[in-house]
């Protein structure tokens with residue numbers, strides 16, 4: 001899977017913690033790092049042929065950036081790639097984002113075990 | 129369908145040759161997963177490979193391999209070269225999982241079709257590359273990438289398998305590796321076609337480069353390639369065009385000296401022997417497992433009635449017997 005932080009958000013602690021937890025659960029995690037545009041994220045996901053993209057965002061720009069990632073995936077006919085996310089995302093936004101197709105959203109204090117279990121469920125048996 | 133056309137290419141291969149990036153990405157995953165259903169496509173694409181310049185970047189953890197890769201990528205794109213990148217990172221021996229972080233350092237303009245970057249976990253394979261690295265390089269080659277840059281796992285000493293994959297191996301070191309530079313003599317030193325002393329913005333680069341230059345002057349026969357030593361830094365960028373020129377000079381040497389063919393032949397021999405060994409291993413193990421006579425032989429070895437050498441003879445004789 002691919003973990004990326006879209007936009008100008010510099011809070012990368014959560015993304016790194018989640019990446020490490022997924023690695024320790026046996027997954028191959030491509031860490032794309034900070035300040036990624038939705039275009040870059042989707043391009044990387046396609047090149048790496050991942051099953052799952054994890055977006056981390058604490059800046060408040062999720063309502064602009066997440067739908068863009070979903071739209072680009074659709075445009076590239078890559079809807080087999082699933083998306084989940086975490087960070088500071090108010091409940092009502094989370095609800096709307098899930099309707100748009102984000103599979104799951106986790107906030108501060110979310111349990112890493114739960115995140116790992118959800119990733120496994122969404123991605124299936126694939127390692128990436 | 130044109131009747132005079134040669135045997136049809138498998139669909140995946142055709143899509144790769146048409147420049148379909150997603151098909152290429154998928155095929156690489158399947159090769160990584162050792163999915164035998166893609167063998168026809170992989171086989172068909174072999175004939176289209178053999179054109180790319182394959183450059184390996186190896187060296188200890190954190191010396192700046194990915195950062196150099198990034199600058200080389202920019203340099204090569206400015207020269208209008210199509211570039212493929214394979215960046216290998218270690219897998220955890222405990223969970224089998226991996227964090228592949230080399231991509232963080234790689235920048236490129238969005239939508240640039242002249243670049244294809246792929247991360248790859250070593251998946252327990254020792255030697256600094258993954259089992260699938262060689263085949264992936266070949267797929268990128270068939271896809272039309274003119275230069276393929278391979279970054280190895282940054283473990284230092286044992287990352288020598290890149291030598292079997294790359295036509296030019298660049299060993300990256302940093303000033304003040306001190307004892308490491310000395311101990312490196314054992315493995316990495318011998319595979320270097322070019323030495324890159326990175327972080328030359330830090331003190332000590334000159335003396336490290338001098339030491340390496342002296343080392344490379346020892347024991348190189350006349351007319352043979354003598355590894356060049358290049359100083360680089362990525363912050364601020366320095367020495368990258370010199371690094372590329374040194375790589376190109378080695379590539380030119382491979383052609384002018386006629387050693388490219390021999391190098392290729394030797395590697396392919398190794399690869400073929402490896403493939404045969406893999407299959408023989410599997411069929412021997414299966415025979416041993418299935419055949420009650422051989423199980424009886426095994427029992428006698430366990431009982432110390434016959435020795436393992438004799439048992440090995442019997443096993444070989446059994447699989448050689450025509451069915």
Ligand code: B12
Pocket residue numbers: 003008009010011012013014015017018053054055056057058059060084085086087088106107108109110111112115
């Ligand atoms: C530490 C911190 C910082 C550090 C960041 C260090 C770093 N490198 O990460 C520093 C000091 C640099 C910083 C700076 C700023 N911060 Co700050 N920061 C925090 C703080 C206190 C904790 C964040 C954190 O690291 N948590 C620990 C990690 C492990 O938790 P997490 O990120 O939430 O991740 C968990 C889940 O969200 C989820 N998750 C996260 N990502 C993902 C991804 C996936 C795929 C999944 C499945 C799950 C998942 O799982 C994780 C584990 O449970 C928060 C407040 C808070 N309590 O959240 C504010 C906070 C995020 N910061 C805030 C702000 C405003 C800023 C600044 C703009 C302040 C300023 N004016 O300068 C700057 C901006 C910096 C920048 N360039 O973006 C606001 C954001 C407000 C908003 N979104 O509306 C917050 C919420 C504080 C607040 N209440 O106002 N900050």
Ligand SMILES: Nc1nc2c(ncn2[C@@H]2O[C@H](COP(=O)(O)OP(=O)(O)OP(=O)(O)O)[C@@H](O)[C@H]2O)c(=O)[nH]1
Pocket residue numbers: 188189190191192193194195196230233281282326327328329330360361362363
């Ligand atoms: N001072 C200085 N630091 C550098 C230079 N090049 C890279 N670095 C820093 O060295 C660190 C490691 O750089 P990478 O490019 O990730 O090194 P790497 O060899 O790819 O690392 P691994 O893949 O983890 O083995 C980063 O913090 C870089 O910023 C340089 O020329 N000078």
Ligand SMILES: [Mg+2]
Pocket residue numbers: 193194195229230279
């Ligand atoms: Mg690296």
